[in-house]
Amino acid sequence: MLSAGIDPSAEIHPTAVVAEGARIGANCRIGPWCVVGPDAVLEAGCVLTSHAVIDGHAHLHEGVQVFAFASIGLPPQDLKYKGEPTRVVVGARTVVREHATIHRGSVGGHGVTTIGPDCLIMCVAHVGHDCTLDHHVILANNVMLGGHVQIADTTFVGGGAALHQFVRIGRQAVIGGMSGVEADVIPFGAVMGNRARLTGLNLIGLKRRGFPRPQINVLRGLYRTLFRSPGVFDERVAAVQAQHGTDPVVAEILDFVRADSKRGLCKAGREMVEDDDAAEG
Incomplete structure (x- = not known):
């Protein structure tokens, strides 16, 4: 001081x-x-x-x-x-x-x-x-x-985006420009739109920061299970926990999903692009 x-x-x-x-x-x-x-x-x-x-x-x-x-x-x-x-x-x-x-x-x-x-x-x-x-x-x-608003490290928020009070943004997420974000965004997630919806994972960001291909593939599988598969969401979370719960990056996302939230979780939009073409940054 x-x-x-x-x-x-x-x-x-x-x-x-x-x-x-x-x-x-x-x-x-x-x-x-x-x-x-x-x-x-x-x-x-x-x-x-x-x-x-x-x-x-x-x-x-x-x-x-x-x-x-x-x-x-x-x-x-x-x-x-x-x-x-x-x-x-x-x-x-x-x-x-x-x-x-x-x-x-x-x-x-x-x-x-x-x-x-x-x-x-x-x-x-x-x-x-x-x-x-x-x-x-x-x-x-x-x-x-x-x-x-809480924003974790290495996150990018695009121009003109608006984030509602009390929203949480997980680590290394990317928010598309002009998006209106009114719910929490998972770590490594990519969102876009008004109101914003998940469009995939921040794949480019993961690659730039040295995440190995096997780890990225695990995260893509997690994303498909949590946000693109049928069934009750809590059951999908439990399935990911059972399969990959010991992976520290997966555990980080699951902890984020389970944490107390005032705004709920940003979900995937109805019209989804394939993972390889998802919004990245």
Whole structure:
């Protein structure tokens, strides 16, 4: 944790407004017309290019970059919010592009909005209160996250997609552009449409990250059993458990499916493409 004050190596443009009490780390650069509030913490090497606003109890870890007209830590869009000292945390090396907005948490949630390290929040994306993004998450332009959304690591959300509050997105999923997602998406799943439905697995993502062919084939079999086979869904889950339950990746998906959910599970659409041609990213 930084001590109070501004490190002498920080570069602050004369037109920037840095409130007394803000903590600015070594080699930070704060460009013209930026505003940094009294409770903000910028760790070493953070860069605010221009016209950025960092407000409230906002903590930016090392190397975060915030581009023009983006804002981090403003109050949540929650009518129950009464100015409580809730927080937002942005992980190291995350990049927040122009006009993006990241709101701090709410008392009705868990009080903190969390962006993991090495994320990319593109232009005009919105991260609502109490959201949690793990590492290497990418939100493309104009993505909208309602409050309390959870997105696991290495997930890609396409431009203009809207995610309903309380939705969970599993690890390494891909959300097609302009999709309206109102239910949970399994790890490695690919969804598209308004309202979004599963179109298959994120096969390209699996291959890019080195998943071996036998593992991918197991996941394709899991997908067919869970989402393209007849019968009661709970019985299909039990069948997958019996056949592949010791596989850690399969166990991850089954744990996700069985976890408590406020939104239910995103299911496959009526018109399905073959697995090899499923939406990938």
